Amino acid sequence: MTTTTPSTPAVDDDGDGPARHRDADDPGGAGDRFDRDVLPSPPGATAALLRSLLAPMKARVALTTLLLLLQQAAVQAGPLLVAYAIDTAVPAFRDDRDGPLFAVAAGYLLCALASGALQFAFIEVSARVSQDVLLDLRGRIFRHAQALSVDFHERYTSGRLISRSTTDVESLRELLDEGLQELVTIVLSFVYISATLLWLDPGLGAVAVASFLPLYLLVRLYRRRAARVYGARSTAIAAVIVKFVETMNGIRPVRAFRREAANDAEFAVLNARHERTNGDSLLEMARYVVGSRLVANTAVAGIVLWGAHRVAGGSLELGVLAAAVLYLRRLYDPIDRLGMFLNSYQSAAASLEKIAGLLAQTPSVPEPEHPRELPPRKGEFPGREVVFDGVRFAYRTGGEVLPRFDLTLPAGQTVAVVGSTGAGKSTLAKLLARFYDPSAGRVLLDGVDLRELPMPELRRGVVMVTQEAFLFSGTVADNIALGRPDATREEIERAAKAIGAHEFISALPDGYDTDVRKRGGRISAGQRQLVAFARALLADPAVLILDEATSSLDIPGERAVQGAMATVLRGRTAVVIAHRLSTVEIADRVLVMEHGRIVEDGHPDELIGGTGRFADLHKAWRDSLA
Ligand SMILES: Nc1ncnc2c1ncn2[C@@H]1O[C@H](COP(=O)(O)OP(=O)(O)OP(=O)(O)O)[C@@H](O)[C@H]1O
Ligand SMILES: [Mg+2]
Numbered sequence: 001m002t003t004t005t006p007s008t009p010a011v012d013d014d015g016d017g018p019a020r021h022r023d024a025d026d027p028g029g030a031g032d033r034f035d036r037d038v039l040p041s042p043p044g045a046t047a048a049l050l051r052s053l054l055a056p057m058k059a060r061v062a063l064t065t066l067l068l069l070l071q072q073a074a075v076q077a078g079p080l081l082v083a084y085a086i087d088t089a090v091p092a093f094r095d096d097r098d099g100p101l102f103a104v105a106a107g108y109l110l111c112a113l114a115s116g117a118l119q120f121a122f123i124e125v126s127a128r129v130s131q132d133v134l135l136d137l138r139g140r141i142f143r144h145a146q147a148l149s150v151d152f153h154e155r156y157t158s159g160r161l162i163s164r165s166t167t168d169v170e171s172l173r174e175l176l177d178e179g180l181q182e183l184v185t186i187v188l189s190f191v192y193i194s195a196t197l198l199w200l201d202p203g204l205g206a207v208a209v210a211s212f213l214p215l216y217l218l219v220r221l222y223r224r225r226a227a228r229v230y231g232a233r234s235t236a237i238a239a240v241i242v243k244f245v246e247t248m249n250g251i252r253p254v255r256a257f258r259r260e261a262a263n264d265a266e267f268a269v270l271n272a273r274h275e276r277t278n279g280d281s282l283l284e285m286a287r288y289v290v291g292s293r294l295v296a297n298t299a300v301a302g303i304v305l306w307g308a309h310r311v312a313g314g315s316l317e318l319g320v321l322a323a324a325v326l327y328l329r330r331l332y333d334p335i336d337r338l339g340m341f342l343n344s345y346q347s348a349a350a351s352l353e354k355i356a357g358l359l360a361q362t363p364s365v366p367e368p369e370h371p372r373e374l375p376p377r378k379g380e381f382p383g384r385e386v387v388f389d390g391v392r393f394a395y396r397t398g399g400e401v402l403p404r405f406d407l408t409l410p411a412g413q414t415v416a417v418v419g420s421t422g423a424g425k426s427t428l429a430k431l432l433a434r435f436y437d438p439s440a441g442r443v444l445l446d447g448v449d450l451r452e453l454p455m456p457e458l459r460r461g462v463v464m465v466t467q468e469a470f471l472f473s474g475t476v477a478d479n480i481a482l483g484r485p486d487a488t489r490e491e492i493e494r495a496a497k498a499i500g501a502h503e504f505i506s507a508l509p510d511g512y513d514t515d516v517r518k519r520g521g522r523i524s525a526g527q528r529q530l531v532a533f534a535r536a537l538l539a540d541p542a543v544l545i546l547d548e549a550t551s552s553l554d555i556p557g558e559r560a561v562q563g564a565m566a567t568v569l570r571g572r573t574a575v576v577i578a579h580r581l582s583t584v585e586i587a588d589r590v591l592v593m594e595h596g597r598i599v600e601d602g603h604p605d606e607l608i609g610g611t612g613r614f615a616d617l618h619k620a621w622r623d624s625l626a
Helices: 017-025 045-094 099-147 150-155 158-200 202-210 212-249 251-256 260-313 318-359 425-432 455-461 476-481 489-499 502-506 525-539 555-569 581-586 604-609 613-625
Strands: 386-394 400-409 414-419 440-445 462-466 543-547 573-577 589-594 597-602
Touching: 045 099, 045 158, 045 318, 099 158, 099 318, 158 202, 158 212, 158 318, 202 212, 202 260, 202 318, 212 251, 212 260, 212 318, 251 260, 260 318, 386 425, 400 425, 400 440, 400 597, 414 425, 414 581, 425 462, 425 543, 425 573, 455 462, 462 525, 476 489, 476 525, 489 502, 489 525, 489 555, 502 525, 525 555, 555 581, 573 581, 581 613, 589 604, 589 613, 597 604, 597 613, 604 613
Parallel strands: 414 573, 414 589, 462 543, 543 573
Antiparallel strands: 386 400, 386 440, 589 597
């Protein structure tokens, strides 16, 4: 199913321009599930995705956990040493024994050094883990999106895809780079500190542990609310990106129809909505921070009061109270950061869910499970027989475009398809190139159902050239060679000559080595089409489909191509769709299509001589030339 325009689907013939527009403005909106950012995915898909990303790095993840465990042990030894200093080393020093004090100082220093070194090692290892995860994820998104069928891309806008592989991947990066470390540190310090406090003084320890309950409730409440505001925020930013990409992709019509002011207004609304959701999330965060500090400070004040009473009564040593207060401060400090973690966790979870939904999409035009080979070619010509056998087809959105369609194109025949706009000509072409599969019936190439052909074989066999001749970044030669990557320079030039493109290419600054993107402006729409033709000729397909492929050429240009066309089409089965009837002259057979049906079928001369639709069309066209 090669097309020489394998990019975004042609907007001209799919009629969904306005739909996309609505899409961008109203991502939560109407009907079609593709309107939403989060595509449906099987339950557990997000967790499974995360597991599959982390699975190859189990060892390194274990190492980072170990490093953090050790680092926290070193950090949390501090207050314990302070307690020892106050209660043991200072009194010993008063008694002229300085050994304990030096031991405390040395221990403190050692812990500081160790925690620094461990932290460094941790950052080093964890940064590599997160880099590898993101590398893998972005690669998967690209590969998967590229493999999905055309109908997916017609509905899931490129802005959304960009959003998936940028902001969504970025938010996962934030979680992996900072958030997870934060969480593990917090959990570890909770465990270490509670254990140490309980060991130092079970009473104080119990109070500290009891203060976890209100904090836990607060965290739960925040999590629920944050999930909502963060979901809204990421939908809002996606809408901003979609609008941006769509506008810039369509900059020509934007200019031509003076859409700037209207776009500005629409963008301002989306932009403001994003800011508002941002504000909401900050506010939610602020509430949480204030609440958690209140709980923490109440607990500290309570412990100081109670502890002082016990120190005065002699049931608690001063050093232990000092250590307890230090520990509690350490315990509560990271609680603000827990809020941050929850934020990055929320956005990463939302992002990952969207990515998982995208990755869960399966191509609607899948590779065959039991592929069949094409029979060997008969004779010297490349053409193969094409049969539409009881084909019916409807796009997912909309009614039936082809109601039961039967057609046989003998190998090597050139068929012109004409008919009014919306008759289903491009749909026919797209079914033949297997951009879609029929809802019923079969499309056969030399007797083999297209669904049974391995994709590479189908791509070699059926090539479609459309009006929107897309050039990829690279040289002109590269773009022609797309038809057959192993082609030599001679073969590329021969194809260009056969199609009449050689002259203009030679006149480019670097000839065939001219970079089409850098000097893209110098290649006109008609010249692009010539390049696309050369590409198709080089591919040497059995079936060639030209859908409005000469419509960007001027009349002399089209005449010139027409000459070459005979060369290109010779021996191939060809479907030529054209509004300009000049193209029809080279056809062996003309099909007139209306409302998805063939209403006339015959040799051009025969139809012109008759009294049907084609005779009228042809007469009108003749008159328009005169
Ligand atoms: N991607 C799509 N999704 C939904 N409906 C579509 C899509 N593409 C085409 N249609 C509808 O299918 C019908 C046939 O469209 P098709 O593009 O095949 O017409 P056409 O004969 O090629 O017209 P034109 O001469 O204007 O190119 C139209 O009613 C169109 O609205
Ligand atoms: Mg069309």
